[in-house]
Amino acid sequence: MKLNIALLAGDGIGPEVIDQAVKVSDAIAAKFGHELTWKPALTGAAAIDAVGEPYPDETHEICKSSDAVLFGAIGHPKYDNDPTAKVRPEQGLLKMRKALGLFANVRPTFTFPSLLDKSPLKRERIEGTDLVFLRELTGGIYFGEKGRRDGGDTAFDNCVYTKEEVTRLAKKGFELAMTRSKKLCCVDKANVLETSRLWRETVQAMEKDYPEVEVAYEFVDAVAMRLVQWPNSYDVLITENLFGDILTDEASVISGSMGLMPSASMGSDIALFEPIHGSYPQATGLNIANPMATVLSAAMMFESFGLQEEGAAIRASVNKALAEGVVTEDLADGGKSFGTKEVGDWLAANI
Numbered sequence: 452m453k454l455n456i457a458l459l460a461g462d463g464i465g466p467e468v469i470d471q472a473v474k475v476s477d478a479i480a481a482k483f484g485h486e487l488t489w490k491p492a493l494t495g496a497a498a499i500d501a502v503g504e505p506y507p508d509e510t511h512e513i514c515k516s517s518d519a520v521l522f523g524a525i526g527h528p529k530y531d532n533d534p535t536a537k538v539r540p541e542q543g544l545l546k547m548r549k550a551l552g553l554f555a556n557v558r559p560t561f562t563f564p565s566l567l568d569k570s571p572l573k574r575e576r577i578e579g580t581d582l583v584f585l586r587e588l589t590g591g592i593y594f595g596e597k598g599r600r601d602g603g604d605t606a607f608d609n610c611v612y613t614k615e616e617v618t619r620l621a622k623k624g625f626e627l628a629m630t631r632s633k634k635l636c637c638v639d640k641a642n643v644l645e646t647s648r649l650w651r652e653t654v655q656a657m658e659k660d661y662p663e664v665e666v667a668y669e670f671v672d673a674v675a676m677r678l679v680q681w682p683n684s685y686d687v688l689i690t691e692n693l694f695g696d697i698l699t700d701e702a703s704v705i706s707g708s709m710g711l712m713p714s715a716s717m718g719s720d721i722a723l724f725e726p727i728h729g730s731y732p733q734a735t736g737l738n739i740a741n742p743m744a745t746v747l748s749a750a751m752m753f754e755s756f757g758l759q760e761e762g763a764a765i766r767a768s769v770n771k772a773l774a775e776g777v778v779t780e781d782l783a784d785g786g787k788s789f790g791t792k793e794v795g796d797w798l799a800a801n802i
């Protein structure tokens with residue numbers, strides 16, 4: 452297969468982890484006879500520095516004309532520590548998601564056999580965990596009207612959802628549930644929020660179209676607790692943008708590290724693949740960041756093209772590295788660790 456992939460490395464550890472995902476993907480292409488063409492493009496703080504905006508038109512054109520996008524991470528402390536900055540790297544990420552129509556963010560949480568005793572949660576709690584969040588990605592409080600009034604002393608962020616936005620995300624959730632254990636959990640705050648009541652009523656109305664799917668409705672605060680208490684009681688979870696952002700970082704603890712969890716953002720045309728973590732600025736240039744979340748995002752990318760064997764080969768290489776202790780310091784428990792690049796080299800060599 453010939454594939455053009457837009458490559459948005461971004462900031463902080465973004466370029467380091469992206470390099471490893473490219474290396475592993477190139478090893479896959481060589482082994483399985485594919486032709487990958489990488490199309491690098493600017494985003495985030497790096498794009499602001501270069502051209503004054505975090506998601507330039509040129510980057511958008513490159514994304515649109517590619518078969519998929521592989522994304523590292525964006526964000527820089529100079530913006531995090533300056534709440535008054537008007538142009539921010541994160542705006543680029545949000546603009547990109549909206550412009551590419553990436554409304555469904557698929558965030559799986561799973562465990563790795565060799566890491567079951569590395570999680571801060573007990574083995575018997577996490578063993579067998581294999582759940583998927585479908586996080587709504589282009590609506591809600593992230594995209595509602597925001598601003599200040601009263602001379603700047605009052606701030607507001609509106610949370611807005613339309614029935615159509617809920618329906619298209621929930622449809623993906625029901626469809627995914629049908630391919631798995633037919634269990635769907637709608638996570639909301641319908642006891643308080645009007646937008647959540649719209650979510651609940653919309654999902655309830657869709658139940659009749661999927662009679663085999665058992666739907667549970669749970670409040671987000673309770674899910675935050677049960678997720679770490681009984682993670683393997685969940686399978687497919689659908690939720691709005693902000694709840695999904697928070698719960699998926701929490702869920703990464705189950706696997707053992709933020710540096711392990713991949714994601715796919717789907718729309719009607721193009722899909723984007725990215726780790727769920729950020730630019731981890733403290734690690735920039737130190738060759739210590741875990742590249743596996745980005746490498747596994749590349750596995751999801753191959754699988755999205757129907758290339759299951761290719762995805763499986765990447766997952767097998769990651770599992771082997773974890774089992775043999777070829778890990779970055781986040782998983783080394785103070786013992787022997789390898790650099791970002793060395794883990795990437797090992798993964799590519801073991802494809």
Ligand SMILES: NC(=O)c1ccc[n+]([C@@H]2O[C@H](COP(=O)([O-])OP(=O)(O)OC[C@H]3O[C@@H](n4cnc5c(N)ncnc54)[C@H](O)[C@@H]3O)[C@@H](O)[C@H]2O)c1
Nearest residue numbers: 524525526527531709710727728729730731732740741781
């Ligand atoms: N999708 C994105 O690009 C994205 C996601 C989250 C945060 N951000 C941005 O990243 C910057 C830093 O945010 P943050 O510190 O809250 O989140 P972060 O995900 O960058 O880091 C949080 C913590 O997770 C761990 N971690 C993250 N990635 C890791 C990796 N690859 N290997 C090992 N450990 C890893 C580290 O302990 C780190 O301190 C901010 O500017 C934020 O806006 C971007």
Ligand SMILES: CC(C)[C@H](C(=O)O)[C@@H](O)C(=O)O
Nearest residue numbers: 526541544545696727728729
């Ligand atoms: C950086 C930020 C805008 C982003 C989000 O909140 O969606 C990040 O936390 C993520 O999870 O991709």
Ligand SMILES: [Mg+2]
Nearest residue numbers: 696697700727
């Ligand atoms: Mg996040």
